[in-house]
Amino acid sequence: MTSVENDRRHSRDDVARTALRLLDENGLPDLTMRNIANALEVRPSALYWHFRNKQSLLAAVSGLILAPMADVGTEGLAARASLELLGGRLRDCLLAYRDAAELVSSSLALGLVEPPIVGRPGGGAPADLWRAAATAVMHFVVGYAFHEQQRLAADSLGLLADADGADPGAAAGDRSPADEFSEALTMIAMGFDAAVAQRAVL
Amino acid sequence: MTSVENDRRHSRDDVARTALRLLDENGLPDLTMRNIANALEVRPSALYWHFRNKQSLLAAVSGLILAPMADVGTEGLAARASLELLGGRLRDCLLAYRDAAELVSSSLALGLVEPPIVGRPGGGAPADLWRAAATAVMHFVVGYAFHEQQRLAADSLGLLADADGADPGAAAGDRSPADEFSEALTMIAMGFDAAVAQRAVL
Numbered sequence: 001m002t003s004v005e006n007d008r009r010h011s012r013d014d015v016a017r018t019a020l021r022l023l024d025e026n027g028l029p030d031l032t033m034r035n036i037a038n039a040l041e042v043r044p045s046a047l048y049w050h051f052r053n054k055q056s057l058l059a060a061v062s063g064l065i066l067a068p069m070a071d072v073g074t075e076g077l078a079a080r081a082s083l084e085l086l087g088g089r090l091r092d093c094l095l096a097y098r099d100a101a102e103l104v105s106s107s108l109a110l111g112l113v114e115p116p117i118v119g120r121p122g123g124g125a126p127a128d129l130w131r132a133a134a135t136a137v138m139h140f141v142v143g144y145a146f147h148e149q150q151r152l153a154a155d156s157l158g159l160l161a162d163a164d165g166a167d168p169g170a171a172a173g174d175r176s177p178a179d180e181f182s183e184a185l186t187m188i189a190m191g192f193d194a195a196v197a198q199r200a201v202l
Numbered sequence: 203m204t205s206v207e208n209d210r211r212h213s214r215d216d217v218a219r220t221a222l223r224l225l226d227e228n229g230l231p232d233l234t235m236r237n238i239a240n241a242l243e244v245r246p247s248a249l250y251w252h253f254r255n256k257q258s259l260l261a262a263v264s265g266l267i268l269a270p271m272a273d274v275g276t277e278g279l280a281a282r283a284s285l286e287l288l289g290g291r292l293r294d295c296l297l298a299y300r301d302a303a304e305l306v307s308s309s310l311a312l313g314l315v316e317p318p319i320v321g322r323p324g325g326g327a328p329a330d331l332w333r334a335a336a337t338a339v340m341h342f343v344v345g346y347a348f349h350e351q352q353r354l355a356a357d358s359l360g361l362l363a364d365a366d367g368a369d370p371g372a373a374a375g376d377r378s379p380a381d382e383f384s385e386a387l388t389m390i391a392m393g394f395d396a397a398v399a400q401r402a403v404l
Binding site: 055105106108109110111128129131132133135136139140141142143144146147148150151154159160180183184185186187188189190191192193194195198 | 257307308310311312313330331333334335337338341342343344345346348349352353356361362382385386387388389390391392393394395396397400
């Protein structure tokens, strides 16, 4: 089971899908080339038939995580509604897999995946305003989801209950993270609307 | 040099300041209890005189990183200007030390540091709108600075030049990260203004 034929029997997509499954099961710190190779029953070196390095493999996993964004239809929506829909769906994509926000953040920083939202058409809005709003939404959503997933990870280790005193990092009062997220996202979308309206007047 | 007297000679603040220096010199992955103890010439166990666990020590470091936020004066500023000033200063604080965005993000998620901006008075704005805007700004700024610092770390390892093809993660066109950040922050601040104005009309 270590022949070259066996090492090459998996497609690039097989490898990325297996890595995504391992990410979801075990978390990002355990997503090593060795563990991915073991799950595929190949040698670690076999992974380099498909990926030049670990960052490229992780970028393919980020691509799978972000794939549902391509199916979000925004035709006919006002630009503000598009922005809220895309921001909400991006959070859904990131929360769908353990540690996905951190992984996607890293692939985005390395420039190995297309930034979500920013590259989409802005529904007729001025390109510079759409780009600024989409940039704000993308970094807000990735930052927020990373915060949520760090809390989940800490909670699973008993570290949240362990925290000294009160927990100022929790969503304030009795609001759920989903409500807090949505209120903040609306604020950005309103800014986009206001900027577009101001531009139209000038 | 391993007597209990020696182990207790450092104050809690000494320990946190040494850890901050090591963070800036060597990065977050190398910020272990052992390395901090070595730099102080004490046993690792001595650190537990001051901190119940590593998370508490890291939270004290996050507190040092965020300390300049307390000196940002927003009296007399319009709420929107406050928000832009605070967001910009938060980015400055995070960029002042290597890997600070990731470290502060983790302390915030654990609820071990007071969230910056959210806890400040909103200059007379309705509390719920200030909270939503401050939440948007905080997660946007932490997310953006984390992105910038991941790029710095990758660049220092030669990983940015190594990236496949173009670099969609770079600030678009010839805009600097500071300009891109500022445009997106303005968008959120405009949303806050618009929400306050809308509330005043209702």
